[in-house]
Amino acid sequence: LTSWGAYLPGGPPLGDLVRRILRLVPDLPRLRISSIDSIEADDALMQAIATEPRLMPHLHLSLQAGDDLILKRMKRRHLRDDAIRFCEEARALRADMTFGADIIAGFPTETEAMFENSLRLVDECGLTWLHVFPYSPRPGTPAARMPQVAAKTIRGRAARLRAAGEAAVEQHLDAQAGQRHIVLTEGPRIGRTEQFTEVAFGADQPEGALIEVEIAGHDGRRLIARPGS
Structure with a gap:
């Protein structure tokens, strides 16, 4: 979603669109943004997060992994520190912000240490809603030609990520009592x-x-x- 505007004259950022919608539709009570690439979050979007109460405090992030080498092999544009920094900045602007994220378990060449980096990202980013995907090769893709992780290992890592996600949801739900x-x-x-x-x-x-x-x-x-x- 954050790539919106890249091919329009002047390349307007997503934040401009968000603020324009809210300005031109004053009766719109809520605007919720779907999946975004945190590295592309622009200043106007961050300003909207800070100042627009009708912009909902929930963002779903396309993180995919929490290890820098795996992110590079996925050809992602962000590093783990970029993701952590974005979450810290967004939550500093909006204290009630929650995050969801997509994370892939068992991407080719992923070692146990690399996986642990992804697992720790749940706490380091303060993620609540996880979409966990066990990696499966697609014929003809560069990843399919890389050394593959054993299927049993992939299933185990996906289960550990889901367990971390369930614990994060439980913590979030517990905190809402009386609110x-x-x-x-x-x-x-x-x-x-x-x-x-x-x-x-x-x-x-x-x-x-x-x-x-x-x-x-x-x-x-x-x-x-x-x-x-």
Whole structure:
């Protein structure tokens, strides 16, 4: 998404688009950005994160790995320190910011030490929502010609990443008890907070509405709205 504007006259950055949408559509209550490449985050986007309350405090990052050599072999443009720095800067601008990320387990040539760098990135970036992908070769790609990691090892590493992700979600959900959130309802009994966390309602709600609720707790996967809140 951060590559938007690269082929337009003047090469306007994504941040300009975000601020323009919010300025031209004053009745838009929420704007949520999908997957971005953190290395391409521009000054206007960071300014929007800091100053636009209608821009939701949730970003999904296309990280893929947390080891510099693996990132280079993936032909990614960022290094692990770039990812950590971006998360620190974004959270300094918006304290309630949460992050999701894509991470691949078992990319060719990945050693145990390289994998550990990816695993540590969950804590070092403060990631909450992980999309974990076990690597599988695609014929004709450069990665398919590299030395492959054993399938059993890939499955084990993916499981460890998912476990780290589940622990991060649990920690996030625990911290929401007693907090109040503005929830966008996506169905009669389900909605999402500003940070993209699912919330379950005990009674039907109008779909597409913004409802302020107090969080009573969670069921391990989603938050539970306090009845009558």
